[in-house]
Amino acid sequence: MTKRDLVVKIAKETNLVQNDVAEIVQMTLDNIARELIAGRSIELRNFGVFEIKVRKSRKGRNPNTPKQEVTIPERTVVKFRAGKELKEAVEKLSPAKFK
Numbered sequence: 755m756t757k758r759d760l761v762v763k764i765a766k767e768t769n770l771v772q773n774d775v776a777e778i779v780q781m782t783l784d785n786i787a788r789e790l791i792a793g794r795s796i797e798l799r800n801f802g803v804f805e806i807k808v809r810k811s812r813k814g815r816n817p818n819t820p821k822q823e824v825t826i827p828e829r830t831v832v833k834f835r836a837g838k839e840l841k842e843a844v845e846k847l848s849p850a851k852f853k
Contacts, residue, residue: 757783790832800839807833 755763761779765772786796786804795805811828815821836844 798837800837802837802840803835805833805835806830 757779761772761776764770764779765775768775789796790804790806793806795803797803807830809829809831812826813823814826816824
C-alpha cells in the first residue's frame with residue numbers, strides 16, 4: 755500500500771475530499787518525522803512505538819572483496835516495535851502466505 759492508496763481508502767471510508775485527507779496524512783507523517791528527528795519516541799497505542807536507537811559500530815565485509823574487513827561506523831536508526839494488538843494479529847498470519 756502506498757501513501758496515495760491510503761489517502762484514497764480513508765477518503766472513501768470518511769466521505770472526505772482526497773486533497774484534505776492527503777494534507778492530514780502528510781501532516782501526520784511530518785509531525786512523526788519531526789519528533790523522531792528531535793530524539794523523541796512516538797507511541798501510537800494499539801499500533802506501536804517508533805524510536806531512535808544507536809546501532810553500534812561493527813565489522814563487515816565488502817562483497818566485492820570478501821577477504822577485506824571494513825568497519826561500519828555507529829549510526830542512529832529508527833526502530834519500530836509493534837503494539838500488543840498489532841503483534842497478536844500478525845502472529846495469527848500464516849508464514850506460508852508470505853514466502
